[in-house]
Every structure is written in structure tokens, then in C-alpha cells.
Amino acid sequence: MAKRKFLLGFSPDLVNEAIVYRLVKDYDLKINILRAEVREQGGRLLMEVEGKAGNIKEAVRYLNEARVEVQELATYVEKNEERCTHCGMCLSICPVEALTVERPSWRVRYDAERCIACGMCIDACPPGAMKFRL
Ligand code: SF4
Ligand code: SF4
Structure with missing residues (x-):
């Protein structure tokens, strides 16, 4: 089984199509939608896809x-x-330890492989150094 991360972009005429349903039913994929956004100019989905x-x-x-x-x-x-000032505010917030301190530099390091896109560090970061790719 493979796991991949995707950002899908839909034009307004596709927003109401059962695209995710087709991915599950026709391609036997497990879909984990992490964020969704619908605007006048269309929609965007941030998702993890698992399957063959x-x-x-x-x-x-x-x-x-x-x-x-x-x-x-x-x-x-x-x-x-x-932007990151290495203030450490995000360290205790991250539920999966994707943000950790490097020693001896005391710099805050982000491990993208661990990140589950909960968004908690984005709200907590004073200078806005963390942001979604959505
Ligand atoms: S990412 Fe933001 S909250 Fe985390 S150490 Fe850097 S500046 Fe501080
Ligand atoms: S978005 Fe990622 S790095 Fe930030 S707190 Fe959530 S899991 Fe940790």
C-alpha cells in the first residue's frame, strides 16, 4: 500500500461532483480529507490518499x-x-512531535513526515511562520 499527499483544485462547475466518492468506489482508495475550502472561484481539498x-x-x-x-x-x-524566531511556542502544542528543538543550537525543527496537518501550530505561532499549503 502507498500513501501520498495531494492538493486538488476544482473549478466552480466541478464543486458538486462526486469526485471523492469515485476515488473510493472505483479505485479502492482510502481518503483522509485534512482541509477543504470552497470559494467563488472553485474548491480545494488537501488530502491523504492510501491504496495500491x-x-x-x-x-x-x-x-x-x-x-x-x-x-x-x-x-x-x-x-x-x-519568519521563525525559534521561540518554542509550538513545541508543546504539536500532538505528534513534528516540531522539536535541535541541540546544541536550540533551533526549532519541523519534520514534515510526522505532521498530520492539525493546524494547531499555525494558530499558535506569533510571527506566522507556519502555514497550510492549501
Ligand atoms: S514556528 Fe513559530 S511558534 Fe514555532 S518556534 Fe518558530 S516562531 Fe515560534
Ligand atoms: S500542523 Fe503539523 S507541525 Fe503543526 S501542530 Fe499540527 S501536526 Fe504539528
């Missing part, structure tokens, strides 16, 4: 044919190193 690698590939082909913008992501959340 071949099925994920076929599902991406289906999405492309359905005119859904598909962007594969390495991370859900980005850390702006220039």
Missing part, C-alpha cells in the same frame, strides 16, 4: 481527465525559516 500504487496512478489519470487540478505534495504545512 497502480490504483493511485489510475485515479490521478481520472482526475486529470475530469479537469481537476492535481498537485502532489511532500508536506501539508510549510515552515518559513526566515
Whole structure:
């Protein structure tokens, strides 16, 4: 089984289509929607997809044919190193220890592999160094 992160972009005419249902039913994928946003200019979904690698590939082909913008992501959340003051406010908030202190520099390090995109550090970070890729 493979796990991949995707950001999907929908034009307004596709917002009400049962696209996620098709991914589950036709391609036997497990979908974990981490964030969803609907605006006048369309919708966006941040999701984790789990399934057979071949099925994920076929599902991406289906999405492309359905005119859904598909962007594969390495991370859900980005850390702006220039903004981060290494204040440590986010350390105790992160439920999965994706934010830790490096020693001996005492710099705060972000591990994208551990991040589950809960968004708690984004709300807590005083200079706004953490943000969703949505
Ligand atoms: S709360 Fe923000 S500024 Fe402080 S260490 Fe975390 S990411 Fe850096
Ligand atoms: S979004 Fe949540 S899981 Fe990811 S680094 Fe921030 S607090 Fe941790």
C-alpha cells in the first residue's frame, strides 16, 4: 500500500461532483480529507490518499481527465525559516512531535513526515511562520 499527499483544485462547475466518492468506489482508495475550502472561484481539498500504487496512478489519470487540478505534495504545512524566531511556542502544542528543538543550537525543527496537518501550530505561532499549503 502507498500513501501520498495531494492538493486538488476544482473549478466552480466541478464543486458538486462526486469526485471523492469515485476515488473510493472505483479505485479502492482510502481518503483522509485534512482541509477543504470552497470559494467563488472553485474548491480545494488537501488530502491523504492510501491504496495500491497502480490504483493511485489510475485515479490521478481520472482526475486529470475530469479537469481537476492535481498537485502532489511532500508536506501539508510549510515552515518559513526566515519568519521563525525559534521561540518554542509550538513545541508543546504539536500532538505528534513534528516540531522539536535541535541541540546544541536550540533551533526549532519541523519534520514534515510526522505532521498530520492539525493546524494547531499555525494558530499558535506569533510571527506566522507556519502555514497550510492549501
Ligand atoms: S511558534 Fe513559530 S516562531 Fe515560534 S518556534 Fe514555532 S514556528 Fe518558530
Ligand atoms: S500542523 Fe499540527 S501536526 Fe503539523 S507541525 Fe503543526 S501542530 Fe504539528
